[in-house]
Amino acid sequence: MAFPCPACGASMRCIESRPTDQGTRRRYRCASCDYRASTLEVLAEVAGSRSQGMRPVRAHNAPQIRAAAQGLLAVMERALEQVKALERLAEEP
Numbered sequence: 001m002a003f004p005c006p007a008c009g010a011s012m013r014c015i016e017s018r019p020t021d022q023g024t025r026r027r028y029r030c031a032s033c034d035y036r037a038s039t040l041e042v043l044a045e046v047a048g049s050r051s052q053g054m055r056p057v058r059a060h061n062a063p064q065i066r067a068a069a070q071g072l073l074a075v076m077e078r079a080l081e082q083v084k085a086l087e088r089l090a091e092e093p
Helices: 062-091
Strands: 011-019 023-030 036-045 054-056
Touching: none
Parallel strands: none
Antiparallel strands: 011 023, 023 036, 036 054
């Protein structure tokens, strides 16, 4: 799964995927700016499933997920702007 880099907007790629006790941890890296991020895919028990096992939670409403992701990206962009502003202040004599 590729998603946009929160720092520069280029596509991030998965560089590592490994199982953990909580689920699957994936590490991503931006090819453009070398920004790195991690995700944790958590499994949830699905009541009434035939296998009575664990399945990944699937989203049924893509527009809501897209809107939430865009909102999160906007928040991350604002946070990045604030960090850059703080860095500029720290560099001033």
